[in-house]
Amino acid sequence: MPFVIFHNKADQKPLSEEARIxxxxxxxxxxxxxxxxxxxxxxxxxxxxKKVIPPSAYLKPSLxxxxxxxxxxxxxxxxxxxxxxxxxxxxxxxxxxRDVLDQDALCLVVKETELQDVFDRGLKPALVVTDxxxxxxxxxxxxxxxxxxxxxxxxxxxRANFDLYLKGTHKLSELKTGDRVLILESCSHHVxxxxxxxxxxxxxxxxxxxxxxxxDVVAGQDPIPGSMTDYALVVQCGVCVVTQKQLxxxxxxxxxxxxPVTNYGLSIAYMNGVxxxxxxxxxxxxxxx
Amino acid sequence: MPFVIFHNKADQKPLSEEARIxxxxxxxxxxxxxxxxxxxxxxxxxxxxKKVIPPSAYLKPSLxxxxxxxxxxxxxxxxxxxxxxxxxxxxxxxxxxRDVLDQDALCLVVKETELQDVFDRGLKPALVVTDxxxxxxxxxxxxxxxxxxxxxxxxxxxRANFDLYLKGTHKLSELKTGDRVLILESCSHHVxxxxxxxxxxxxxxxxxxxxxxxxDVVAGQDPIPGSMTDYALVVQCGVCVVTQKQLxxxxxxxxxxxxPVTNYGLSIAYMNGVxxxxxxxxxxxxxxx
Numbered sequence: 179m180p181f182v183i184f185h186n187k188a189d190q191k192p193l194s195e196e197a198r199i200x201x202x203x204x205x206x207x208x209x210x211x212x213x214x215x216x217x218x219x220x221x222x223x224x225x226x227x228k229k230v231i232p233p234s235a236y237l238k239p240s241l242x243x244x245x246x247x248x249x250x251x252x253x254x255x256x257x258x259x260x261x262x263x264x265x266x267x268x269x270x271x272x273x274x275x276r277d278v279l280d281q282d283a284l285c286l287v288v289k290e291t292e293l294q295d296v297f298d299r300g301l302k303p304a305l306v307v308t309d310x311x312x313x314x315x316x317x318x319x320x321x322x323x324x325x326x327x328x329x330x331x332x333x334x335x336x337r338a339n340f341d342l343y344l345k346g347t348h349k350l351s352e353l354k355t356g357d358r359v360l361i362l363e364s365c366s367h368h369v370x371x372x373x374x375x376x377x378x379x380x381x382x383x384x385x386x387x388x389x390x391x392x393x394d395v396v397a398g399q400d401p402i403p404g405s406m407t408d409y410a411l412v413v414q415c416g417v418c419v420v421t422q423k424q425l426x427x428x429x430x431x432x433x434x435x436x437x438p439v440t441n442y443g444l445s446i447a448y449m450n451g452v453x454x455x456x457x458x459x460x461x462x463x464x465x466x467x
Numbered sequence: 468m469p470f471v472i473f474h475n476k477a478d479q480k481p482l483s484e485e486a487r488i489x490x491x492x493x494x495x496x497x498x499x500x501x502x503x504x505x506x507x508x509x510x511x512x513x514x515x516x517k518k519v520i521p522p523s524a525y526l527k528p529s530l531x532x533x534x535x536x537x538x539x540x541x542x543x544x545x546x547x548x549x550x551x552x553x554x555x556x557x558x559x560x561x562x563x564x565r566d567v568l569d570q571d572a573l574c575l576v577v578k579e580t581e582l583q584d585v586f587d588r589g590l591k592p593a594l595v596v597t598d599x600x601x602x603x604x605x606x607x608x609x610x611x612x613x614x615x616x617x618x619x620x621x622x623x624x625x626r627a628n629f630d631l632y633l634k635g636t637h638k639l640s641e642l643k644t645g646d647r648v649l650i651l652e653s654c655s656h657h658v659x660x661x662x663x664x665x666x667x668x669x670x671x672x673x674x675x676x677x678x679x680x681x682x683d684v685v686a687g688q689d690p691i692p693g694s695m696t697d698y699a700l701v702v703q704c705g706v707c708v709v710t711q712k713q714l715x716x717x718x719x720x721x722x723x724x725x726x727p728v729t730n731y732g733l734s735i736a737y738m739n740g741v742x743x744x745x746x747x748x749x750x751x752x753x754x755x756x
Contacts, residue, residue, distance in 0.1 A: 238554060249584050251588070265562050265566070275576055276547070276555055279547055280547065282578070282580065286573065286575045292572070295538050
């Protein structure tokens with residue numbers, strides 16, 4: 179674990195040369211004389227901290243980085259169902275709106291029921307992002323020449339295991355009767371996750387595969403029942419609330435056991451026949467990174 | 468204080484006729500036999516509660532009600548400054564986006580730096596709403612024939628004292644040297660409020676009036692220093708975080724003392740010479756209500 183050493187109250191008494199030498203015998207960590215009464219300490223203190231922590235700790239990845247340009251019109255399709263918080267937008271939608279603005283682009287937000295009106299007005303967005311649950315309807319309305327992806331696909335790209343997801347999703351076509359599918363929810367507080375993970379996804383996967391599939395749903399940090407090798411596929415939720423590191427840790431047993439992994443959004447896109455389309459807008463990053 | 472009487476565990480033993488008669492001698496309140504084990508109790512229980520509480524307790528007022536129609540394009544101008552929460556939208560903006568969607572309209576969100584691009588694209592929004600701090604810049608870019616108002620003007624309309632605000636704002640033109648202005652912030656946690664209330668508004672009001680004005684800033688539920696009659700004007704913040712009732716209570720002493728009251732957004736609109744324009748989109752409601 180990297181660390182730095184701050185000697186505070188330098189305004190009262192600076193760290194002696196003798197103390198510096200003694201500390202130097204124990205560690206190579208950087209030593210900084212600071213005073214919290216003195217604003218001048220803030221910049222050098224931040225700089226030494228930055229030197230020892232990974233950039234991912236302070237650089238937030240951008241959802242749209244490399245995908246949109248300034249002044250682009252970006253269209254977000256955000257169905258409002260009974261599970262949406264009253265009078266607000268859910269976090270992934272909020273984060274996407276903010277990221278579009280941070281990229282100096284224009285952000286158009288509509289429900290799926292007003293999506294057709296966007297095109298009736300002659301607007302041609304540079305990119306459309308939809309709630310993954312609406313992939314089926316949205317992909318029929320958005321003209322083929324306009325890039326389309328999903329919120330959870332965007333989040334999957336900036337989190338972890340995206341390349342594994344891309345490969346793992348195809349397993350949905352190979353499921354056999356008796357296969358077990360593990361559905362992992364990261365949040366334990368979000369009602370709509372229950373709904374998608376516990377009801378809709380098992381139903382959709384069963385219908386899509388046409389096979390008798392068993393499902394286990396595990397929320398938050400709950401233990402996985404049985405052995406990871408019991409599962410034919412792991413489907414991870416959109417993980418709007420956990421860090422990249424938490425997600426990587428959560429999926430590590432599956433990855434190490436060679437079990438295909440995918441996520442909600444990519445699965446739904448795949449089962450709606452729009453997997454290639456939903457992934458295409460991200461290909462710049464995934465191939466060039 | 469209106470109330471209703473629930474007799475629970477009706478599944479075990481219904482309320483006796485004798486008990487009903489005894490209660491009836493004490494109060495006319497409605498009595499309902501319920502069982503929390505029985506979902507059938509939920510609807511009638513909700514109905515009797517609704518009968519005795521004011522509709523404002525369960526009907527959330529809409530920011531845009533009566534101002535926009537389904538399929539309208541509504542443009543929100545949301546500057547992102549250093550005080551904005553990282554990766555998110557501030558609450559009033561979130562609430563406005565959601566309300567536009569709830570009205571089946573299309574919501575375009577841009578920073579003030581991309582506002583010109585909206586019109587360069589030939590788009591003609593039915594309504595433009597701006598962060599009040601950007602009224603000066605935004606009112607110059609938005610063509611005169613497009614209705615323009617501010618987030619805090621919208622919030623003022625659905626909260627309380629809007630008619631008083633409309634009258635009180637003009638006091639800004641009549642301030643005299645030595646006058647005291649009371650600035651009321653409702654939130655105590657929101658950094659940007661500090662900034663507007665403590666720094667920008669006093670500066671703007673001083674410049675606009677050209678007089679030597681004294682300012683007191685009071686946050687949250689802190690007591691008002693001295694007597695309300697010491698003040699020539701009260702300027703209330705946008706109050707995104709308090710209820711209509713809390714706001715009415717907060718302003719009551721000023722209203723009763725006949726002190727002019729206004730709010731941040733209307734004041735900023737007024738001092739930028741766009742008061743009439745910012746109020747015009749709301750006139751339907753304020754005159755017909």
